Amino acid sequence: MAEEVLECISLRVPAEVMETFEAALSSVCRAVSFYHDEDADEWDLQGVKERGEYEDDLAAAxxxxxxxxxxxxxxxxxxxxxGGWLARTQQAFPEQLIGARFAIRGTHIEGxxxxxxxxxxxxAGLAFGTGEHNSTRGCLVTLEDLVKRHHPQRILDLGTGSGILAIAAAKLMHKNVLATDIDARAARVAKENAKLNGVADRIHAIQADGWSDSQITKAAPFDLVFANILARPLCAMAHHLAAHLAPGGVAILAGLLNTQVNWVVSCHRRAGLVLEKRLVDGAWSILTLRKR
Structure with a gap:
């Protein structure tokens, strides 16, 4: 069987606008990598996506x-x-220290x-979530702060990607997590990563199409929901999220630009959720909302 081939979009930008263009590529591409040319203080950005797909969205972003x-x-x-893109990306993936509690490393890092x-x-792979992106990093920092005052029992990671947030929650709180993704490939990657991290018994990773899937709704209500996706689907699902959160339950929403915060907060406020905290990381915001 021939190896899958993806389209790679490449651009080079000054340091001061890197986050803006990285956000644009991240809104469309399956994965984005970035490399810093320290001598020129410029960034090479590369995003990969399926050939011919999402062209209008990419042009608009x-x-x-x-x-x-x-x-x-x-x-x-x-x-x-x-395979070639993944190998090149993994070589530039150093261990990352996030917040006070987490360290993210690739399998190539020993010690x-x-x-x-x-x-x-x-x-680093084609399923979103290695901790390098502001949204993922912000979710981990928010989780670390949240557990100081909130002790959820039923946890959902909606749009799990690599499974990084589900794994973090399982390791930090020693709780079971339902991890779902609309992409069957991502669900498989999340399951493999859970096994790699010794929490396969705590994470149930499945392919599911959001709140329309009975596997998710039957497991509700949830005390904690991660949704690190994009602003538009977050708004579209606001009422479903509120309906499946337990009273006092918390949602950590990410994948949205600072310019989209008011829109996302307004949609969820109408659904009955209250903004408890906002974390800003570069061009991105991570929101913590609570059900009354």
Whole structure:
């Protein structure tokens, strides 16, 4: 069987506008990598997506990024085998220390785990979530702060991607987590990563189409829901989220730009959720909302 080939969108931008263009690519691409040229203080960004898909969304996202930043980068496209892109990305994936509790490392990193930190091992891949992205990092920091005052029993990671948030919750709180993704490939990756991190018995990773799937609704109500996806689907699902949160339950929402916060908060306020905290990480915001 021939190896899967994806389209790679590449661009080079100054440091001051990197986050704006990284956000634009992340809103469309399955995965985004970035490399810093320290001598020129510029960033090479690469996003991969299926050939010919989401072209209108990509064009709109890049247009907004150019308007916001005032910078118009040269954009190149090419085809890349999945295996080659992953190998190149993994080589540039160092261990990351996030918050006070988490350390994220690839399987290529050897050596003892850092004392006092929860180590999560996973490789940079095509399922979103390695801790490098602001949204994922912000969710981990928010989770670390949340457990100081909230002790959820029923946890859902909606749009789990690599499974990083589900794994973090399972390791930090020693609780069971339902991890779901509309992409069957991501669900498989999350299951593999749960096994790699020794929490396969705590994480049930499945392919499911959001709140329309009975596997999710039957497990409700939830005390904690992660939804690190995008602003538009977050707004579309606001009432479903509220309906399946337990009273006093908390939702950690991410994948939204700072410019989209008011829209997302307004949709969820109408559904009966209250904004408890907002964490800003670069161009991205992570929201903590609670059901009254």
């Amino acid at each position: 890049l247009m907004v990024a150019e308007m916001v930043s005032g910078f118009s980068p040269e954009i190149t496209r090419g085809l890349v085998p999945v 003892p785990e850092l004392p006092g930190r929860i180590t999560i091992t996973l490789d």
